[in-house]
Amino acid sequence: MQTEKVIDHITNWLKEYANNANITGFVVGVSGGIDSAVTSSLCAKTGLKTLCVEMPIHQAQSQVTRAQEHIAQLKERFPNVSDARVDLTPVFEQIKSVVPEVEPSAQLDLSLANTRARLRMTTLYYFAGLHKYLVAGTGNKVEDFGVGFYTKYGDGGVDLGPIADLLKSEVYQIGKVLGVPESIQVAAPTDGLFGDSRSDEDQIGASYDELEWAMKMKDEGKKTEDFEGREQEVFKIFIRLNTVNQHKMNPIPVCKIPVNLL
Template sequence: MQTSEMVEYIKSWISDYCKSMPKEPDALVIGISGGIDSSVTSTLCALTGKKTIVLSMPIKQIKEQHNLSLKHQEWLKNKFKNVESYLINLDNVFKSFKTSLTQFDNEHGMANSRARLRMTTLYQTAASNNGIVVGTGNKVEDFGVGFYTKYGDGGVDISPIADCTKSQIWEMGKYLGVLEEIVKAQPTDGLWDDGRTDVRQLGMTYEELEKAMKNPNSSGYKKYLEIRKKNLHKMNPIPICKMKND
């Protein structure tokens, strides 16, 4: 499928899904980080013509990342009249949360808590606008290595780009005219004070991960399987204790 066809297909899918719901939502709600995934997804939502609400939700954010988020907000609003944008600073909320849980402090847990606070904010926004929360995860993250926060950025109502590879999303970004500095930026989940990249956390580039997902003979396949195994609990259904029949 050509990039232009992918854009039209996803745009139509979002619209059709909304119309198929028992009560059609009035708004599409998205958190934007300044990264390529959320930038492309929010643009696709805006293309549907439906009210699109984009939220920038910094929590001790690296300045460069936050600035890209704000720039994308402005770009969207200038391009689409159906876009509303909000800056909701969650620094104090996170600080209060962390202070209340000093006896349970854990760096990785607190990083994930940032994503969960953002998820809660998105759902409150959706509730007040009769909207749905739109996910920004891609195929590599959501179904390859499970690189997302359970009940955080993984907590959404629909996932329009979850069957697209990172490479395809980069191409869509270029096609849609997303800001070049966003397209070229190093991917990061924005959950760490030091701004660590996805490559640093995963130990593999997205290009290497895509090759491994397609080819068991690729050099990175073993590493890919190790990451996938560690995160498989996120991708599998919640385990249920099945009762024996009497």
């Protein structure tokens, strides 16, 4: 990958899109992970106003520290960058207190994790509406179009996806050139939605390198029976997630009314 040229291409694309939409800047949720760090850096490089929003919900201190380190570094380098911190923990706890109680389960944990992501989306759009900004998505190609590893109408609810055509490995390459803090570059990827230390790999069952391989194999028309051992296991994981998460990747179905009924 021609990293410098890709950076320039994305930066120019962001600037042109915003100018055509008569928008004055971007808002980005910064989590302490590589994807949000790269996205916010690219937005900052446009010269347009870039608001970095930190939105902890029972967040691990390591994630908070990384997010704050990145934001501080961006503000030093780019005068167009500002930040806001909204602690959504009390809001999250209030929602938990008013919905009906159910027995603890993995499904409850997932529902609450998705609720966190949707609270953050709502907060980002509050700032976007307030300042007439665009919400910049932080999803990469593997997450957005491979395994659907995001929350529908949560972190998937954005105005544009600057890095959505980049594989995770490519995001890391760009992050290095952009000068993303080393602490973020070496941290294990995590969505931070469960209030514990589980990583993306823990949740998915495969690393991003493995998922990139599986995505390539699927694009080449390979089948599960073409592999064995760990490769077959990873390919099965990819195909399963790609299949069950199509509802996230495709437009919502619309019931078309026959003309004779109108």
